[in-house]
Amino acid sequence: MALLELAGIRKSFGAIEALRGVSFAVSAGEVVALLGDNGAGKSTLVKIIAGEERASAGRILFDGAEVAFADQGEAKAAGIETVYQDLSLCTNLDVVANFFMGRELTRRVLGIPFLRDRAMEAETRRALEAGGTRIPRLGTSVEHLSGGQRQAIELNRFVHWGGKLVILDEPFAALGVEQTRRGLETIDRVRARGIGVILITHVMAQAFAVADRIVVLRHGSVVGDLRTDATTPDEVVHLITGGIERIGQPTTTQGEPA
Numbered sequence: 330m331a332l333l334e335l336a337g338i339r340k341s342f343g344a345i346e347a348l349r350g351v352s353f354a355v356s357a358g359e360v361v362a363l364l365g366d367n368g369a370g371k372s373t374l375v376k377i378i379a380g381e382e383r384a385s386a387g388r389i390l391f392d393g394a395e396v397a398f399a400d401q402g403e404a405k406a407a408g409i410e411t412v413y414q415d416l417s418l419c420t421n422l423d424v425v426a427n428f429f430m431g432r433e434l435t436r437r438v439l440g441i442p443f444l445r446d447r448a449m450e451a452e453t454r455r456a457l458e459a460g461g462t463r464i465p466r467l468g469t470s471v472e473h474l475s476g477g478q479r480q481a482i483e484l485n486r487f488v489h490w491g492g493k494l495v496i497l498d499e500p501f502a503a504l505g506v507e508q509t510r511r512g513l514e515t516i517d518r519v520r521a522r523g524i525g526v527i528l529i530t531h532v533m534a535q536a537f538a539v540a541d542r543i544v545v546l547r548h549g550s551v552v553g554d555l556r557t558d559a560t561t562p563d564e565v566v567h568l569i570t571g572g573i574e575r576i577g578q579p580t581t582t583q584g585e586p587a
Contacts, residue, residue, distance in 0.1 A: 408493030477508030
């Protein structure tokens with residue numbers, strides 16, 4: 330059973346039809362690269378999955394149940410997280426404070442709550458090291474960390490708190506070559522823990538380095554749903570630009586075809 334199934338997803342903004350019957354699926358422990366040119370509908374689709382927008386038509390099934398998230402909070406509570414290029418960390422706070430934001434451990438002394446700083450630091454260190462991330466001083470403000478370290482904090486925080494599906498929207502756009510390499514390794518570790526990943530990127534090499542499948546959107550429709558080991562960058566580029574007609578079948582057949 331797929332972790333996420335999209336069936337015939339449509340979205341209109343007035344007379345503009347941004348999505349035209351999008352159908353595909355993502356399994357637990359699978360990385361799916363979502364590719365397409367600007368205006369293909371990737372951002373709109375991500376917002377629908379993440380609860381920021383409501384589809385005009387179609388069905389979303391997550392973890393075996395049909396869902397219609399009212400907002401991003403409901404999607405997060407279900408186990409869906411979106412990691413954007415600019416991230417959602419508070420740069421003026423340290424690593425531990427960001428990791429436990431909204432989930433702080435406290436103890437009461439004479440009825441007064443105090444933070445359990447040592448316990449939170451130990452748990453943060455264990456979680457980061459389990460995800461292959463080493464940050465020597467967890468009391469360092471996030472603003473002094475590299476982009477790759479910040480991204481690792483957000484991904485490992487998501488995994489630690491029970492996330493099931495993460496959407497990475499151009500996560501490496503501001504990173505250098507080495508930080509991007511480490512980021513791709515982090516995605517591998519996230520996949521190994523049984524979490525589904527949707528990766529949006531304009532860099533073909535990143536998609537082929539880490540994705541199990543590539544789904545191509547063009548003008549709001551799925552025009553390709555291919556295993557990465559069964560296609561080539563040239564073929565995917567032709568799909569993105571319109572040089573080849575649809576290849577492969579959407580994983581989900583419910584609802585309208587893409």
